[in-house]
Amino acid sequence: MPYTAEHKARTRERIVMAARALFNRHGFEPVSIDQIMARAKLTRGGFYNHFPSKAALYAEAVGSYVDCNPFALRLAQSRRPPPEASKLARMLIERYLSDEVLEDSDQHCPLYALPSDVVRAGPEPQRAYTAVLHSMAGVLRRALPDGCPDADTRVQLIVTLCVGSMVLARATHDPALSKAVRATARKQALALLAA
Structure with a gap:
């Protein structure tokens, strides 16, 4: 059967x-x-x-x-209605740069875990990678006011801060440096979101 x-x-x-x-x-x-x-x-x-x-x-x-990351899973498990866009973006930044996410290698975001592999794997994985990047940027973009003249630049900077700091934090063998890099990225990303 x-x-x-x-x-x-x-x-x-x-x-x-x-x-x-x-x-x-x-x-x-x-x-x-x-x-x-x-x-x-x-x-x-x-x-x-x-x-x-x-x-x-x-x-x-x-x-x-996009659907099974730690951030999306936590939101799906919440019994509350989804938070407003700015709160959602702040939550994404905080969660993305957290110790918990860094320590769970099975749940690492492909944006920082797989970029070299994706480049070598060809166009189909690259399209999927790009979709993940657009999804993250979309959450952040919705948090900025309509008509914000530098919204795209801010979003790109926030994504770069989050992804880049996780690449460094994941690659370093120095726990203090890992924490410091992520703390600095978090502070700057949240400032860009609120500015």
Whole structure:
């Protein structure tokens, strides 16, 4: 008997989540389809029922961050209505630069965890990466008033501060430096949002 569409969707999601965690930890090239399917507790044979290639899965794994990142998950679990745009943007900055997010490598944002891999993986993952970038920028842009003459510049600076500081914090072996870099980025990003 064939599987239901719901079962197939759940299985696909398991594959994507397994792939995301492995790609975040090891990058694109070193991770095999066998490893992904084993982590998802599935056999390799089922992979091609869901994806035409590892690159296609990579693109979906990168793009999935828009809906399954720690910030989006926390909002989804909240029983309260979504906060206003400026509060939402402040929450995003605070959460993005938090110790909790930095320490959970399985949930790292592809913007700071995977940029080199995405460049090498080709156009499909690059499009997914760009969509994640636009999604983050969109949350920030909605927090700035209409008619703000330098809104795009502010958004680009905030994204650069958040992503760049997480790249440095993730790469350094000095915990004090990691905290200082993120604290400085947080302060400047929040100032740009409020200015």
